[in-house]
Amino acid sequence: MCFYDANEMACKCWKWGHFRQHCAKEYRTGETCGMKLVMNRYSLPTKCKICTKIDTKERSIRKEEERIRRWAKEHGRTASIEKAQDDIYAFQLDIQRLIADRDEKRGTLAW
Structure with missing residues (x-):
């Protein structure tokens, strides 16, 4: 369960943003576990x-x-x-x- 930013657009659609933090499950350097959790949510003024x-x-x-x-x-x-x-x-x-x-x-x- 690694943490990412989530970008919400004006049309209420979203997309994943930048990687922010590793979880405790992943022990390999530079790798992610594959499960994404939202760390921060940002609003974008554009449509998807x-x-x-x-x-x-x-x-x-x-x-x-x-x-x-x-x-x-x-x-x-x-x-x-x-x-x-x-x-x-x-x-x-x-x-x-x-x-x-x-x-x-x-x-x-x-x-």
């Missing part, structure tokens, strides 16, 4: 990579929806609208996968 990707994909969905609204007023743009709808669906699947990854990662550290 996963949340940043989710935000980017949500902006892409809004952009495609705006295009669809604009193209719906024009005639003869059905192929473009269908492609935009397919893109939105793909973005939504990516977002669902990223949310599942984020929730899995959030569940591994109990404060």
Whole structure:
């Protein structure tokens, strides 16, 4: 049970920080036992990579929806609208996968 810093980001996700202290179980110099405990908790003002990707994909969905609204007023743009709808669906699947990854990662550290 070696001690590390834990960094909490603005999106409430976290990541392990620097190694701080060996535990009594580990007797080899320079090695850790493999079990991590939190020594200090720090708040970071930025979002994690996963949340940043989710935000980017949500902006892409809004952009495609705006295009669809604009193209719906024009005639003869059905192929473009269908492609935009397919893109939105793909973005939504990516977002669902990223949310599942984020929730899995959030569940591994109990404060």
